[in-house]
Amino acid sequence: MKISALDLKKQIAPIRKEIDLAIKEVIDNSSFILGSGVSRFEENAAKYVNARYAVGVSNGTDAISLSLLALGIGRGDGVICPAFTYYATAGAVANIGARPVFADIDRDTYNISVESVKKILTKKNKFKIRAIIPVHLYGQCADMDGILKLARKYKLKVIEDTAQAFGAEYKGKKAGTLGDCGSVSFYPGKNLGAFGDAGLILTNSKTLAEKLKILRNQGNKNKYHHLVLGRNNRMDTIQAVVLDVKLKYLDEWNKKRQPIAEYYNLNLSGLNFKTPFVPDYTTHIYHQYVLRAPVSNKGSIEHLQSKGIDSRVFYPIPLHLQKCFKYLGYKVGDFPEAEKAAKQLFTLPIYPEMTQEEKDYIICSVKN
Ligand SMILES: Cc1ncc(COP(=O)(O)O)c(C=O)c1O
Structure with missing residues (x-):
């Protein structure tokens, strides 16, 4: 087997006609960037999360950079992230000239550790720290x-950073609406x-x-009047109309992931793998279902892949040890929980359309 x-073909098939129609309308109107299609999606997305505003942009990375710029954060400023x-x-932080300041993660949730952030803030830092970017990793806040x-x-x-948790809730409020800004990716x-992006x-x-609407569109408010140094981070209309169709199904899809996760939890309990820990304050939309191996994920991944199961490691190298961030001066041992997670975590496939047979095959393969 x-x-x-994940299987996007299975997701798209039942709503294909609706999507085709929405895309046809964009082509018929020949309005491909921003415009009414993007405004409509922005309104519906804002309503969905109960936020006052939603600004459509080119991707989730630019959503972070633009948020920082709009908040007046830039060159030389420190920004804490996991x-x-x-x-x-x-x-996204480094590309606008700001400086990522890394924090360790919580051992159970794999999200940023408040204790670690506190430690950074109470010591003397070389850079003025201006912001924190908590990431709602894997789908929980x-x-x-x-x-x-x-x-x-x-x-x-x-x-x-709500890239992986659009629709999840923290104490009844939607992820992305608690801070100054919430960035979302529709990769x-x-x-x-x-x-697309x-x-x-x-x-x-x-x-x-x-500010965000001006920044995303070349610093323009009115055409050819550039108020600030903006960027080309506009949202494509075709993407907006596709997302607007899909948004109606998002809760249904997210809800279908939960019993799959529960089924895995139940059937994999008592093994040597740690199943996901979900604190009371958050719901989990299981963008990823993640298991933790006791020492190393290597054997598990190799075994599952040999059985035809697309198990993956998100993420094999923590950011403080990435070559591109070498200039920040971190070393092995600086963030032990992040380093352990990179060695031990691995995913099982999870998507709303999975069949019983697929789930059971995965469970059986993990047990083996
Ligand atoms: C946690 C996180 N942040 C940011 C991004 C960036 O989003 P995008 O790929 O849309 O630029 C992603 C998506 O890949 C992500 O998973």
């Missing part, structure tokens, strides 16, 4: 009360995926939303 990490996340969280408390105390901005493999920024601040 072959089981991929050492264990996708590259883009810190890449970071400890936002802890982060927001520190942010208030040290007057820091908070950008929630095709995300729970809500576009047909796309992203979104959530905020409750009118001033920020207005």
Whole structure:
């Protein structure tokens, strides 16, 4: 049997007609960038998360960079982010000239450790720290009360990296709406995926939303009047209309992932693998279902892959040990939990359309 990490063909088939129609309309109108298709999606996405504003952008990485710029953060400013996340969280910081300041992760949730952030903030830093980017990794929220408390105390901005958790909830509020900004990625493999690159920024601040709209569009408010040094980070209309169709199904899809995770948890309990830990304060939308091996994920991955199961490691090298961040001066041992997670975690396929046979085959292969 072959089981991929996710199957987008199965997701798209039942809504194909709706999507085709939406794309046809964009082609008929020949309006391909921003415009009413993007505004409609922004309104619906804002309503979905109960935020006052949503600003459509080119991808989730730019959503982070633009949020930082709109918050007045840039060259030389320190921005705290977890050492264990996708590259883009810190890449977006470094690419605007700011400096990623890494924090370790929590041993159980794999999200940023509030204790580690506290340690950074209470020591003397070479750089003025201006912001924190908690990442809601794998589909569940970071400890936002802890982060927001520190942010208030040290007057820091908070950008929630919601790339993997669009639709998850922290104490009843949607991920991405608790900080100053929430950045979202609609990379095709995300729970809500576009047909290419796309992203979104959530905020409750009118001033920020207005700044973001100017920054994403070459610093323009009115054409050819460039108020600030902006970027070309606009959202494509085709992506917006595809996302607008899919948004209606997102909760249904996210809900279907949960019983799959519960089925894995139940059937894999009592083995040597640690199943996901979900604190009371958050829901989990299982963008990834992650197991932890006792020492190394290598044997598990190789075995599962030999059985045709697309098990993966997100992420094999923590960010403080990536070559591109060598200039920051971190070394092995600086973030032990991030380093352990990189060695021990591995995923099992999870997507709403999985069959019983597939789930049982995966469980049987893990047990073997
Ligand atoms: C945690 C995290 N942050 C940021 C991004 C960047 O999003 P994008 O690929 O849309 O630029 C991703 C997606 O890949 C991600 O998983």
